[in-house]
Amino acid sequence: GQQVMQIPQYQHVQEGEDFTTYCNSSTTLSNIQWYKQRPGGHPVFLIQLVKSGEVKKQKRLTFQFGEAKKNSSLHITATQTTDVGTYFCAGKGTTGFQKLVFGTGTRLLVSP
């Protein structure tokens, strides 16, 4: 079945440093979504990418969808302490009704 791997599992950065998390699927995706979960909270939707090679920005966050639609990345420029949390990607397959498969998440810790 479809699998979505996410790396790294954990990253600790100093405030102001950049951060990137990568998401790789075993199968081609029709779309990929990104979510953020603050400590003690629930996943909150950030963005959805649909097109091959798509790049979207939200302030300091840049999201990319690979050309082959099997991988994606989230890059945060100049991290802030408010970026702390776990970032999940979630991919949907291309044939029929496909479940949304979540990656294992990347936990980000930002030290001031």
Next chain:
Amino acid sequence: EAQVTQNPRYLITVTGKKLTVTCSQNMNHEYMSWYRQDPGLGLRQIYYSMNVEVTDKGDVPEGYKVSRKEKRNFPLILESPSPNQTSLYFCASSTRGTGGRQFFGPGTRLTVL
């Protein structure tokens, strides 16, 4: 306010004692689902429902039941809980199935002794 609610938020129970975790959404969403979150394993889908009276298994359905008698409610039932069902549970809903944004509830932390 558009939201997904879950109850209870925290529950400690004993092996074999039937329990129900309720989930309700006020956004008129057709698609609802249940996930469990465990360290290192991310979010794994337990069951999902495309609409009223339509439910199907996710990736980890063993030991769980669901029902969808009303559009807004999607309760998760553990008929005979076991310690390996100790986890953090999230209910989610969406207007476009798996093709759209998922709205998550606040979570239910379940401990089975």
